[in-house]
Amino acid sequence: MAEEKKGIGFGENAGSGTDGLTVPAHVAMILDGNGRWAKKRGLPRQMGHKKGCETLEEMIEICAEMGIRYLTVYAFSTENWRRPQDEVGALMQLFRYYAKRLLKRAKKSNVRVKMIGEKRRFSPDLIEAIDLLERETKDNTGMTFIFAVNYGARDEITRAVRHMAEDCKAGTLKPEEITEACVSSYLDTAGIPDPDLLIRTSGELRLSNFLLWQLAYSEFYITDCLWPDFNREELLSAIRQYNKRERRFGGVSAAVK
Numbered sequence: 001m002a003e004e005k006k007g008i009g010f011g012e013n014a015g016s017g018t019d020g021l022t023v024p025a026h027v028a029m030i031l032d033g034n035g036r037w038a039k040k041r042g043l044p045r046q047m048g049h050k051k052g053c054e055t056l057e058e059m060i061e062i063c064a065e066m067g068i069r070y071l072t073v074y075a076f077s078t079e080n081w082r083r084p085q086d087e088v089g090a091l092m093q094l095f096r097y098y099a100k101r102l103l104k105r106a107k108k109s110n111v112r113v114k115m116i117g118e119k120r121r122f123s124p125d126l127i128e129a130i131d132l133l134e135r136e137t138k139d140n141t142g143m144t145f146i147f148a149v150n151y152g153a154r155d156e157i158t159r160a161v162r163h164m165a166e167d168c169k170a171g172t173l174k175p176e177e178i179t180e181a182c183v184s185s186y187l188d189t190a191g192i193p194d195p196d197l198l199i200r201t202s203g204e205l206r207l208s209n210f211l212l213w214q215l216a217y218s219e220f221y222i223t224d225c226l227w228p229d230f231n232r233e234e235l236l237s238a239i240r241q242y243n244k245r246e247r248r249f250g251g252v253s254a255a256v257k
């Protein structure tokens with residue numbers, strides 16, 4: 001059994017195919033450009049989402065193989081409900097289908113799966129599928145794959161503040177105990193280190209309400225590549241760039257110290 005559990009990202013394959021580069025521990029991705037990918041081909045937007053899901057499936061395996069410890073992807077925002085009903089419906093269908101596939105693959109690959117965002121807005125069967133994914137993979141020790149659905153950073157922070165206020169009222173939290181670490185522990189990402197690298201596909205220069213707290217000191221990499229076309233080479237380019245950055249966290253350059 002233990003042998004079977006030893007999946008990619010945690011076995012002898014971990015760290016493979018990275019050209020000797022330092023691999024960021026936590027990579028966050030804004031998967032954008034599905035609609036434009038479809039439009040370029042004269043296809044309905046839904047086809048772009050379908051291809052985007054296939055790309056994501058491959059990317060999870062590639063990241064695990066490279067030895068990335070945490071991969072967080074932004075798949076559906078709190079604002080995406082504003083899209084036409086048929087597009088939202090198609091996205092929900094894709095979540096259903098891929099949640100099942102992901103469960104099988106995550107078990108095989110020793111990947112732990114976690115959702116961030118507010119799941120109560122989803123239909124009961126989808127909530128059950130998400131719970132199952134989290135429950136069945138919680139003891140896996142390979143890469144942690146975090147998917148942000150019905151996620152908005154302002155919503156996450158608002159829920160955290162409300163929760164802290166309730167705890168203060170109940171007497172289980174004192175206002176003076178509210179430190180940065182305490183705030184982090186009330187967020188959906190509690191216990192997960194902040195992303196080292198943020199990748200956004202399709203060239204938009206904005207965060208679109210993604211991880212506003214957690215990305216405070218992450219390195220950003222924006223590519224014009226549309227999400228369905230994203231691949232190992234594109235990821236390696238991002239990691240190569242990351243390797244050239246000097247992270248100062250508000251300090252001074254190592255060269256002038």
Ligand code: IPE
Pocket residue numbers: 031032033034035036037075076077080091202
């Ligand atoms: C990203 O692709 C997927 C979701 C936000 C669900 P888009 O659907 O935003 O694609 P573009 O930006 O319209 O090309």
Ligand code: IPE
Pocket residue numbers: 030031032033074075076077080204206208
């Ligand atoms: C960001 O993409 C949200 C996700 C990728 C889930 P959007 O396409 O929704 O972002 P905007 O509207 O261009 O800012």
Ligand code: MG
Pocket residue numbers: 032033034
């Ligand atoms: Mg978009």
